[in-house]
Each structure stands twice: as C-alpha cells, then as structure tokens.
Amino acid sequence: MLADPTRRRILDLLAERGPLNVTGLSAEFPNLVPSGISKHLMGLRSAGLVQASRDGRQQIYSLEAAAMNAALAPWLRKYDRFWHHALEQVRHLAEDEAEEGRTTGTACTLARGGSDQPTQQ
Amino acid sequence: MLADPTRRRILDLLAERGPLNVTGLSAEFPNLVPSGISKHLMGLRSAGLVQASRDGRQQIYSLEAAAMNAALAPWLRKYDRFWHHALEQVRHLAEDEAEEGRTTGTACTLARGGSDQPTQQ
C-alpha cells in the first residue's frame, strides 16, 4: 500500500498542505488522469490512511493520524538503531542554531541499548 | 525496493539478529527457494542497503547503517507530526516503568510546530 510512489506522494501532499480535494491533488500529477488519483484515494481510504468528507461537489481528503501512527510504530520499533542518526540530521535542519551545547543530552533517548556504530559515510 | 514484504522481512531479520548468511536467512522463508533470497539480497546490495563479506563459502550479509539513514531521513522529516505519537507508544514499551514522572519533558522535541492533534482513536 505504501509501496506505490504515487500513493506516497499523495500522502506527502496531504501532510504538507493539509486537506485537499481530488482536483487539487490531481493538479500535482499532470501525467495522470484524475480518475487514477481517485482510485488511489479510494485505496488509501479503505486502508484507513486517509478520510474524506463531502463539501458540496467536492470530496476533501485528509490524513488519518491514528492510522499513520499505527503504520509507523512497528517500523520505528524495529529500526530505532538506524533512525537515531537520521533524527540527528533532521534536528540539525530543524533548529537553526539554537543552543548547540546540549544536543547530545537532549536527543531522544529511546533505545537504551548502545550499538551506536558510526555511519561511516 | 522497500516495497516488497520479503525484502522488508530480510531487513528486519538483519536488524534483529545481526549479520546472517544466505542459508540462515533462507531458513526463515520455508516457502521460498534459497536462490530467490539470494536474488533479493543482490537487489538490496546494489541498492546499498546491505553489504556482504565472504567467510569461507558463506556470504555474511549485514545492514548498511548509512544507507538506512539516508532512506529514513526524508521520510521522518515529512511525517514527523505523526511519528511523534508512535514514538510515545514505543517509549512506553521500551522503558518498563523507569521514571514515569518526566516523560513529557524528555520526549524527543524535534518539531517545534505544535499541531499536536490527538489521534482520536
């Protein structure tokens, strides 16, 4: 379900821009026909990842936070060792340069197990 | 690449048990023929997600931390709003009941933007 790039892009757009209707989403896929987008949305909908609400003629689609959670949780649990490094990169991007001193201390300390091998890139 | 369940399971196994050879991995897939696993491993390898090192006749496969990072980072950035909730679930599972008092304070405070809508499950 999360495998398809179009579907991921749809989720991305909903995450970035908030609720959108089918036409708004279709506008982001010039190569695809709107009914194709609609079909993807129906798929995401029956997977519980998005929800729709009617507004006149339009269907407004938005992310379903609980389901996103449920989808992400087991993944995060398995790969916690790895996204710790990713997290730090994200943090550097997120906080411009606010209080650089205690970065290591405030980092999310979920996994107590060490195995903090350097990423050797 | 991360779409296929077999491939994800392979990554999971390597994350959980550390480096494994093809035979060891194949043992976890009774319905699949070993050459199929090997083929998947070659795919993961050329995608840079795993690396192999020879030990006698065996090839020992292990996760490539840097690539896992690179694969996860943009994802985490887009959906940070959502995995925050997942993170808390994970934390509850991880720390048995060590210091319950200051949980909210020590939570990973990456995204400064609020929008902390309840998951309404």
Added chain:
DNA sequence: CTATTATATTACTACATAGTAAAGTGTCAA
C-alpha cells in the same frame, strides 16, 4: 581431481496492479 556445500545467475512464468477510457453517480446552478 571429485564431491559437496554455499551462493549467484539466467531464462522463464504467473500474477498483481498502475494507469486509461468511458460510463455512472451525485451535487449544484440557472
């Protein structure tokens, strides 16, 4: 060298599914 174990490669098949076109449903406007 020969046999055996451990992977890899190749050629092939079967199946899933992304995307399309066209028709169908629902809503509003005049």
Added chain:
DNA sequence: TTGACACTTTACTATGTAGTAATATAATAG
C-alpha cells in the same frame, strides 16, 4: 429540467517483478 462540474466505478491493457528451476561459480573437504 437541463447542463456542467466533481468525483467514482468498471472493464481493460500493459508492464513490472516475485518466485522457480536449472545451470553456473566459488570454496572447502577428502
């Protein structure tokens, strides 16, 4: 009611690829 708009459904096609069987390579044992 008629027409236009917004979306959904259906039937179809084409393509990608997961898995297999058979063969090939590589390393150790005897």
